[in-house]
Amino acid sequence: MQETSQYHVEHLSTFMMDKTESIATVDDAIKKLVLLNSKDKIWTQEMLLQVNDKAVRLLDIDTQEELENFPLPTIHHCQTVLNQTRYPSILLLVCQDTEQHRPDIHFFYCDEVEAEMVHADIDSALGDNKHGKKMRPQTLKVNQEKMKRHRETIIPASSAPKGPTPGGRVAAMNMQALAPPTKTHGPDVERRGSAQQDPESHEKLAQRIEKDVQILNCSLDDIEVFVSRLQKAAEAFSQLNQRNKSKKSKKKGPADGMLTLRAKPPSEAEFIDSLQKLKLAFNLLAKLKKHIQNPSASELVHFLFGPLDLVLQSCGSPELPRSVVSPHLSRDAVDFLRGHLSPKEMTIFELLGDGWTRPRADWPRDQCAPTYFPKFRNGWEPPAELFRTSPWETEGSGEPPRSPISNLMSPFKSDEIFGTQSLNSSNGSNNGLTSLSRKYAKIRYHFVARNANELSVLQDEVLERDERDSPNDAYEHYDRDAVLEPRYHECAGCQAGEHDRGR
DSSP: OOOOEEEEEEEEEEEEOBGGGTBOSHHHHHHHHHHHHHTTOOOOEEEEEEEOSSEEEEEOTTTOOEEEEEEGGGEEEEEEEESSSSSOEEEEEEEOOTTOSSOEEEEEEOSSSOHHHHHHHHHHHHHHHHHOOOOHHHHHHHHHHHHHHHHHTSOOOOSSOOOOOSOOSSOBOOGGGGOOOSOOOSHHHHHHTHHHHSHHHHHHHHHHHHHHHHHHHHHHHHHHHHHHHHHHHHHHHHHHHHHHHHOSSOSOOTTHHHHHHHTOOOOHHHHHHHHHHHHHHHHHHHHTTTTBOSSOHHHHHHHHHHHHHHHHHHHSSTHHHHHOOSSOOOHHHHHHHHHHOOHHHHHHHHHTOHHHHSOGGGSOGGGOOOOOOOOOTTOOOOOHHHHHTSHHHHOOOSSOOOOHHHHHTTTSOHHHHSSOOBOOOTTSOOTTOOSOBOEEEEBSSOBOOSSTTSOOBOTTOEEEEOOOOOTTHHHHHHHHHHHBOSSOEEOSSOOTTSOOSOO
């Protein structure tokens, strides 16, 4: 009777034994893994490892689909790698089938069962297959007894999710800096400082800051995990391409299944979740800018634009990021970003559209997004009241919201922008044009030039519209009208040179 054992593992990496890559031995492969670990370049992939008397199989943990099947005769070496990386218990397999010119070296982190037990299971299966013995049943029995003793020594943990442990990447400054003053100098000072002088209010403020810092740390952790997934997928996709180029046939090769799984990009919902947590982080950094240091809020803003840029590149177009309105940014967050971003970061920020650049206070109340409650990977659920009372969920103004176009065109008043004027020059000539008025249009959405004849524009920007015929008139009108607002206006009182775009 065939016995099948199954283990939860995390695939760490696969190297081809290749002297040109400085991997001529198993030890070379281990050294490379240790090097990648030191540079934080290892991205794990959960899967199931099954062992029977015929093969070692790898299965997708969600679908149970077979990713790899290594017949026992193709497994040439099996060993453990212990306590050499952040992953203390690693299983190593060297596999090569008849069609491979070079063997592959696979590394798996055994997170639930010790790597020694998985190694013993596979080693006994290899011995039985090679020598015709029946040692594996006894090995499995010993392993089961070890696992039973291990379970008995573990104290069951509470199932209720706890708050994040102290000591995250961001910490609040010494709260003594917020201590109430011991003396006052007159009634005005006393009134202004009454809230701070109340020990209970000071304690509540300190607790709120600490909770905000915890939420920020959880957001940063989840963003880091998502970026790691993107990097892992990109690396696996690159490896697949290299393997496909070197293959003579389109037949699925060894390790292709694992690489295909690793190359699978995150879902749209996961992209949205990451973008929402980036916006939440920006809000919190603006709110905590006086209370955190090493790194400071401005340093973390620059750091976060790296992941944001990577997410935008992975999306392929800005449409998905622009659709993420919730959570809104507070006015303080927008001002803080505009005051600290580099020119490159500002370009990225502006391309994200109103959902990012327009604070909640400038949105009509009936268009505001619902309150955002994040879900963190560690299971912690912050008190909902923290979000309901946050500035980015409560800001609003009784005044009509400012139009984004009014910000862009701030040098002109609205009645100065829209109207008509002849294109005749000051010397009476019309520059070869026949009595055309100067017409302007508002841009519907961002457009990136695809060639030297096109112009990159930003959403809500106002450009002069050129109505002259051209050889490619049909194509230009199709493209131009898709980008421009269908109704456009003529400009009154604008002298030549007042608008520096659209020429």
